[in-house]
Amino acid sequence: MSTAAIPSNELVRFGKFFLDELKPRGKWITPFNVISIPVILLGLVILYFRFTQGLGSVTNLSQQYPFGFWIGFDVMTGVALAGGAYVLCFVVYVLRLEKYHSILKVTILNGLLAYVFYSGALVLDLGRPWHIINPIIGNSFGYNSVLFLVAWHFLLYTGALFLEFSPTIAEWAHWEKLRKFLTSLTLGTVIVGITLSMLHQSGIGAMFLMAKPKIHPLWYSEYIPLLYFVSSIFGGLAMVIFEGTISSKVFSNLIGAKTHHSHEDVILGLGKGAAITMFVYYFFLAFIFMHGEKWKLLNGPWGYWYLVEVIGFVLIPCFMFAYGVRNRRFGVIRVAAIMTVLGVILNRQNVCLIAYNWYVPNKYYPSWEEIVVTLTVVFVEVWVFRWVVTRMSVFSKE
């Protein structure tokens, strides 16, 4: 409907407007630019070698470790931490808790960019990325594959996030009619989006169900899908707190006074939500542990490492959230949020890389090239984020 309704001179106007908006604003020499530009350039050079000489030329992937840092960190962790978008959509549109409306747009934008860049980083890892259309165009549907589900839900959910964010784009481009139409789609998109999220967040966990003999029994259980889903809720909430803390400092000039003021209240609410879901998650872990009679496994380095994750990065931040919310200690909440984010990262690395093939003598460590490319993906995402928030009304101006 959009192109048909817009006359050609409108397209010309938008073209000029877009080119104008593309121009950089503000200072060029900032600490972030100085660090990120060389890293991005180096990342592009590495990617050139990756696509001409194979994955082995830049990564430490092996026959024992087919999934490395790009999958384990970029895709699996990136998607889990982008869970804030569907959680907040649920809170604002389904539960109608208006208090959180002020941070909704920026959370959806974060989610959208995370899906585009982090699940997009999958393309870098695929051996034959030009065949990525095969599961989409339908010449070979692997219906019985969990990955088929995950791939489709990634794609559809990225589309849903784009639709959820699209009214802001229409507003920026001064397409008022289109904006009204897109806004009217929001509730439907949100409901579809939450459903898609539930399925692909748990689907990423379900990918490891068939790796039963390879994952250390402390990390393997038939409930991995449930654990992945629940951890994406509090991981997403912690990420919203973490990002909100940074944004409110870096982009303070873009945020309205009222929003700035109510931000404390929002953080208390998010912290409370995180504390509750983390406790539920801890309960699930304990239940799985008891039910599987895994006491004996706790003896030895793998058992201690498991306790570090479960006590140090789930239970302790859970109590810190609860304490921080009760006593309005924002510093405690922020530290808890960072620990929670680290905990989700740790959990995904454990399942995917560290406790995967735990009995193999040659363990996998990411190469420096893999880390540089990951940083490249993160930095490019931050660049796009910065470009969008300085041009569109993402932050609440009230």
Place this chain on the structure above:
Amino acid sequence: MDRRQFLVASATLSVGGIPNVNIKADDAKEPREFVGVLVDTTRCIGCRSCEVACSETHSNYVPDITSDNALESIRDTSERQFTVVNRFSTEKGEVFVKKQCLHCWQPACAAACLVNAMLKTKEGPVTWDGDKCMGCRFCMISCPFDIPKFEYASWNPRIMKCNMCYERLQEGKKPACVESCPADALMFGQKRELMEIARHRVYSHPDNYVHHIYGENEAGGSGWLYLSAVPFNQIGFRTDLGTTPYPEYTREFLISIPLIEFGVPAFLLALNTLTDRKDELRKDDEWTESGVEK
């Protein structure tokens, strides 16, 4: 034709029709069964002719079996070799074991593949189709035997694994390794027949074999079967894989998808309606305005 005649006629027709249909269905049934190979490790002499024959057939790296001393260490199949023979020192002396894809009855790799590039063919071999594969390597994560290998050094990498010489089977030939074996350690055939032969050998020489046929039930059963004189964990086999076919582990999750896909949106819409506070406030206003309460 009155009603009675009609009923009798139709009853006769239907009764007569049913067996006919059944006979036709039996005729149409696929006569072939899954094929496999029986490996008798008590017969293998470790000559590695199968490695050479395999690599020559599939244009892979051909090992120099006369001088490379490869038996000194335990090797795995690789992106250059679909099959390797390993030597194990056991209580009953040296045992040679050939390793390659087991061609599972219900392969985890094929269930993992989102584009059906990994395929359990109706003849039995599990094959790989390069025109479909995305190179996601999920088959490698899923295979309990760690068989699929990836060409990390190529810009256009392939998943490399034994396909039981599918092309040769189509021509009516046996797999290259089976044909090359000078010691009769490998036997090609339908699994049902191979199981009978394997059991016969175990029963008639109970002192020469352990009472177990690897591949009969492992991970749901496989096309390749192994006989051994010593317990299988002494000659490099995993004995902790269970007898459940690996695709079963994801079955419950996959079944729950349509339930969630239809149930959750309905639930969310209901919640959205229930939480409509504005509607509630408006009704409150109407209530007081009409003066019923006051």
